[in-house]
Structure formats: structure tokens, C-alpha cells
Amino acid sequence: MTGMTALLIYIVWTLILALSYATYRLPLVLTGKKAANHWERGQPVDDPAILVRAKAAHLNCLENLPLFAALVLIAAATGQSDTINAVAGFIVAARIGQSLVHLIGTSFPLVFIRASLFLAQVALMLYLAFALI
Structure with a gap:
């Protein structure tokens, strides 16, 4: 998988997650069941747990998307795409895995798996950063 393809998949995955809770909320606003500003930060959360x-x-996803994008773009700009191409797919797979585990639940084993997938992404991005220097 090329770095650019991995970046595109990462972006699409981030947008899918955003739509997953936005599409729940939109009908509630349009039917008048909830005010449009009902979900402001600092207010009690009354969404179903999976939407939270x-x-x-x-x-x-938004935390690491700029970092991953910067690495992909630096690799492309400096002619080092092969470096990122070797690892980018693993980063995206770990990101999607982390998200899926997050959607499943918040038990200790799931949080441990999620944290492990996060650390794998960070380690791979650090590897890339040093490889691109």
C-alpha cells in the first residue's frame, strides 16, 4: 500500500466515524426532539454508549492524522516514498483496529488492546520520522 493510499484510507475512516454519530443526531434536531446545541461540551451526555x-x-483519529499526513507528505516531497510505503498500511490497520476496539467497549482488556494499537502507531511513526531524516 502506498503512503498516499494509506493516508486517504485514514481520512475516509475518520470521516466515517464522524458520520456515525452525526447521522444519529441530525434526525433528532430536524424533528425537534433535541436542540441543535444540545451536544455542546460540558453538558451531560445522553447519547447511547456506542455513539459516545x-x-x-x-x-x-484526529489526534494522529496530522502527524501521519505530515510523514506521508514529507516522504513524498523528499523522494522517500518507499520508506513510508513499507509501513503506512500497518499504521492504518492499527488505527482502524484501535477504533473498532473502542467501538466494542471499554473493559480493561479492550482498553489494553486499544492502548497497544495506539503505541504501535506511535512507534511506527517515530520509526518513519527517524528514517526520513
Whole structure:
């Protein structure tokens, strides 16, 4: 998988997660069951648990998306695409895996798996950063 393809998949996955909880909320607003500003930060959360986790998984994706994008673009700009191509698919797979585990639940074993997948992404991105220097 090329770095650019991996980046595109990462972006699409992040958007899917955003839509997963936004599509639940939109009908509630349109039918007048909830105010449009009902979900402001700091207010009590009354969404179903899976939607709360979907929002958290979406925000988790946004944490590392700029870093991953920068690595892919630096590799492309410096003619080092082969370096990123070898690892990019693993980063995206770990990201999607982390999100899926987050959607499943928050038990200790699931949080441990999620943390392990996060650390794998960070380790791979650090590897790439040093390889691109």
C-alpha cells in the first residue's frame, strides 16, 4: 500500500466515524426532539454508549492524522516514498483496529488492546520520522 493510499484510507475512516454519530443526531434536531446545541461540551451526555465511544474514536483519529499526513507528505516531497510505503498500511490497520476496539467497549482488556494499537502507531511513526531524516 502506498503512503498516499494509506493516508486517504485514514481520512475516509475518520470521516466515517464522524458520520456515525452525526447521522444519529441530525434526525433528532430536524424533528425537534433535541436542540441543535444540545451536544455542546460540558453538558451531560445522553447519547447511547456506542455513539459516545464513536465520538471518542473519531477524536482519537484526529489526534494522529496530522502527524501521519505530515510523514506521508514529507516522504513524498523528499523522494522517500518507499520508506513510508513499507509501513503506512500497518499504521492504518492499527488505527482502524484501535477504533473498532473502542467501538466494542471499554473493559480493561479492550482498553489494553486499544492502548497497544495506539503505541504501535506511535512507534511506527517515530520509526518513519527517524528514517526520513
